[in-house]
Amino acid sequence: xxQTAFTDKLVIVFAYTILSLLGLSSLLPLMxxxxxxxxxxxVINSYSFHFIPLKFDFKGYATVLANENLWxxxxxxxxxxxxxxxxxxxxxxxxxxxxxxxDLPHRTFWTAFVVLTMFFSGGLIPLYLLIKSLGLMDSIxxxxxxxxxxxxxxxxxxxxxxxxxESLEESAKIDGANDIVIxxxxxxxxxxxxxxxxxxxxxVYHWNAWFDSMIYIQDGKKHVLQFVxxxxxxxxxxxxxxxxxxxQNVTDVESIKMATLVVSIIPLxxxxxxxxxxxxxxSLMGAVKG
Amino acid sequence: xxxxxxxxxxxxRVESTRGARSRKDGILRRYMNKKYLFIMFLPVFLYYFxxxxxxxxxxxxxFKDYQFLQGAFRSPWVGFxxxxxxxxxxxxxxxxxxxxxxxxxxxxxxxxxxxxxxxxLNEVMQPVFKKVVQTISYIPHFLxxxxxxxxxxxxxxxxxxxxxxxxxxxxxxxxFFVADExxxxxxxxxxxxxxxxxxxxxxxxxxxxxxxxxxxxAAKVDGISRLQAMxxxxxPSIAPVIIxxxxxxxxxxxxxxxxxxxxxxxxxxxxxxDVLSTYTYSEGLVRMNYSYAAAVGLFKNxxxxxxxxxxxxxxxxxxxxxAIF
Numbered sequence: 284x285x286q287t288a289f290t291d292k293l294v295i296v297f298a299y300t301i302l303s304l305l306g307l308s309s310l311l312p313l314m315x316x317x318x319x320x321x322x323x324x325x326v327i328n329s330y331s332f333h334f335i336p337l338k339f340d341f342k343g344y345a346t347v348l349a350n351e352n353l354w355x356x357x358x359x360x361x362x363x364x365x366x367x368x369x370x371x372x373x374x375x376x377x378x379x380x381x382x383x384x385x386d387l388p389h390r391t392f393w394t395a396f397v398v399l400t401m402f403f404s405g406g407l408i409p410l411y412l413l414i415k416s417l418g419l420m421d422s423i424x425x426x427x428x429x430x431x432x433x434x435x436x437x438x439x440x441x442x443x444x445x446x447x448x449e450s451l452e453e454s455a456k457i458d459g460a461n462d463i464v465i466x467x468x469x470x471x472x473x474x475x476x477x478x479x480x481x482x483x484x485x486x487v488y489h490w491n492a493w494f495d496s497m498i499y500i501q502d503g504k505k506h507v508l509q510f511v512x513x514x515x516x517x518x519x520x521x522x523x524x525x526x527x528x529x530x531q532n533v534t535d536v537e538s539i540k541m542a543t544l545v546v547s548i549i550p551l552x553x554x555x556x557x558x559x560x561x562x563x564x565x566s567l568m569g570a571v572k573g
Numbered sequence: 574x575x576x577x578x579x580x581x582x583x584x585x586r587v588e589s590t591r592g593a594r595s596r597k598d599g600i601l602r603r604y605m606n607k608k609y610l611f612i613m614f615l616p617v618f619l620y621y622f623x624x625x626x627x628x629x630x631x632x633x634x635x636f637k638d639y640q641f642l643q644g645a646f647r648s649p650w651v652g653f654x655x656x657x658x659x660x661x662x663x664x665x666x667x668x669x670x671x672x673x674x675x676x677x678x679x680x681x682x683x684x685x686x687x688x689x690x691x692x693x694l695n696e697v698m699q700p701v702f703k704k705v706v707q708t709i710s711y712i713p714h715f716l717x718x719x720x721x722x723x724x725x726x727x728x729x730x731x732x733x734x735x736x737x738x739x740x741x742x743x744x745x746x747x748x749f750f751v752a753d754e755x756x757x758x759x760x761x762x763x764x765x766x767x768x769x770x771x772x773x774x775x776x777x778x779x780x781x782x783x784x785x786x787x788x789x790x791a792a793k794v795d796g797i798s799r800l801q802a803m804x805x806x807x808x809p810s811i812a813p814v815i816i817x818x819x820x821x822x823x824x825x826x827x828x829x830x831x832x833x834x835x836x837x838x839x840x841x842x843x844x845x846x847d848v849l850s851t852y853t854y855s856e857g858l859v860r861m862n863y864s865y866a867a868a869v870g871l872f873k874n875x876x877x878x879x880x881x882x883x884x885x886x887x888x889x890x891x892x893x894x895x896a897i898f
Contacts, residue, residue: 287797290798291799291800294696294798294799294800295696295697295698295799298693298694299702301693302690302693302697302706305706305710305771306710308767309709309710309767309771311728311735312725312727313712315724315727315735316723327733328733329733331735331738332738333735377613377616380610380613381610381611381613381614384607384610387610388600393614400621400626402878403874403878404625404629405628405630405874406628406870406871406874407866408853408858408867408870409628409629409630409631409870410624410628412631413623413624413627413628413631416644429624431620432620432621462609462610462613463609463612466613487715491716491717492717493719494831494835498858512723516719516722517719517723537733540723541727548720555715558715559711563775567775
């Protein structure tokens with residue numbers, strides 16, 4: 284009995300230690316970048332842990348915030364996210380709602396038609412050639428149409444709608460409502476938590492996407508934030524900033540990089556508390572019933 | 574043919590005296606009754622048809638010599654020539670090997686990691702600590718690989734990074750981790766786990782929350798230790814969820830995380846880090862070998878599908894309720 288109590292304590296100590304380390308491993312790199320972004324160059328270039336800013340220098344931010352290209356990219360991302368999310372929500376419901384109806388003709392076939400795409404796809408090259416031949420190159424539609432429906436989400440939403448009480452819809456039907464009216468007046472208002480989930484998943488997807496912007500968009504003015512960010516951070520391409528006429532040296536490049544990084548994640552950190560709550564709920568809906 | 578006709582008309586006669594025409598009307602009427610549902614479904618149908626089924630048809634260029642001016646339809650057929658070329662290209666085998674090694678380790682360490690983390694979180698009694706750890710560990714999941722690669726490169730930097738600072742303090746030489754062939758795969762594996770481990774615990778925590786607490790209470794009366802409770806109650810109770818997750822992630826052994834690898838990859842580590850998806854990209858969209866790249870992509874998709882189906886079949890044989898189809 285005593286032996287058990289001892290191992291139990293050991294387990295608890297172990298759990299707290301490992302989990303603390305895990306938490307720190309997510310937090311520290313972020314703190315490092317935030318600190319570096321507001322530090323003068325001699326701090327940036329010194330070997331050290333930079334988790335709390337001690338000396339301040341906002342030159343990096345000044346350069347970034349004065350840069351027109353970055354603001355345009357920000358705007359493009361916002362537009363893309365807004366358009367993409369609305370399209371996704373509407374289409375996801377248009378797919379999920381009919382599939383919940385047991386008397387839908389050939390329901391099994393239509394479900395299979397949707398679900399099959401989860402397990403097989405044409406791949407990158409055929410999709411690229413398709414977008415090209417549809418004439419969608421250089422257009423925002425190339426970014427929002429291909430990922431407009433996530434099949435896994437359709438299944439989650441379908442399961443959610445199927446759980447709603449049937450009597451509500453029946454009474455609406457007696458009052459003469461058709462399926463489209465029922466969807467908008469009854470099903471959608473009852474589905475707000477799942478709409479938030481679908482919206483958040485698709486919002487994060489569009490906010491973070493850059494590869495499609497890289498391959499489908501040639502016009503520099505139409506590129507999204509993450510793509511511009513990638514050029515600056517990973518390829519060290521700060522040529523865009525040099526046009527602002529400031530004297531550049533190597534260390535400034537580093538503080539610009541870090542400041543750009545922070546600027547791009549600020550919106551996410553702002554909505555994060557809200558985001559997290561819904562994401563957890565939404566993922567559970569998928570997990571428990573899916 | 575004649576026999577078939579006879580059976581058909583016989584069946585008709587048995588089923589209805591109005592003949593085949595009205596049967597067709599029947600289907601039409603069934604669809605007309607649900608016309609609003611199908612009006613709703615129409616854009617969805619078009620979406621799947623254009624963006625999923627049309628590209629599937631497009632895989633035929635893997636069997637053709639795709640000529641840009643002639644398009645997918647009029648380009649000449651070459652049969653399995655591209656696949657032949659593929660299997661005789663030494664670099665393809667390097668890429669395939671990299672893919673299997675990197676994703677194998679990701680699966681080996683990355684799959685149990687969130688399960689272990691959920692079990693540990695379950696041992697934590699203080700709700701505040703639990704909540705803080707969860708909230709923080711979800712953050713990387715929401716950041717793009719562009720941002721995370723920036724973080725990783727900064728953190729591992731040979732001239733500024735804290736990791737190398739520790740190494741030099743201990744008397745070692747700074748290591749340029751992301752450009753070192755010996756370290757590159759480990760970095761891919763570690764950062765992949767780091768990004769997803771916290772968020773992936775959600776599903777297991779939900780499964781643990783569904784376990785009947787009476788089981789723990791009864792076990793406690795019997796003097797069972799925390800470790801034994803984990804081993805004999807928690808793990809078996811969440812086993813079905815674990816198996817479903819394993820089936821879903823089994824295809825990832827060949828489907829690599831393009832965004833991660835692409836953002837961290839550099840010329841120094843191509844030989845150990847180039848994987849199927851980055852290879853498809855550079856062959857297809859950079860060098861414009863469309864047909865060859867489509868063949869690589871098709872190979873990858875077919876293997877992934879085969880793996881998922883196989884693992885699912887095995888799961889069904891072991892536990893009927895665990896298979897997903």
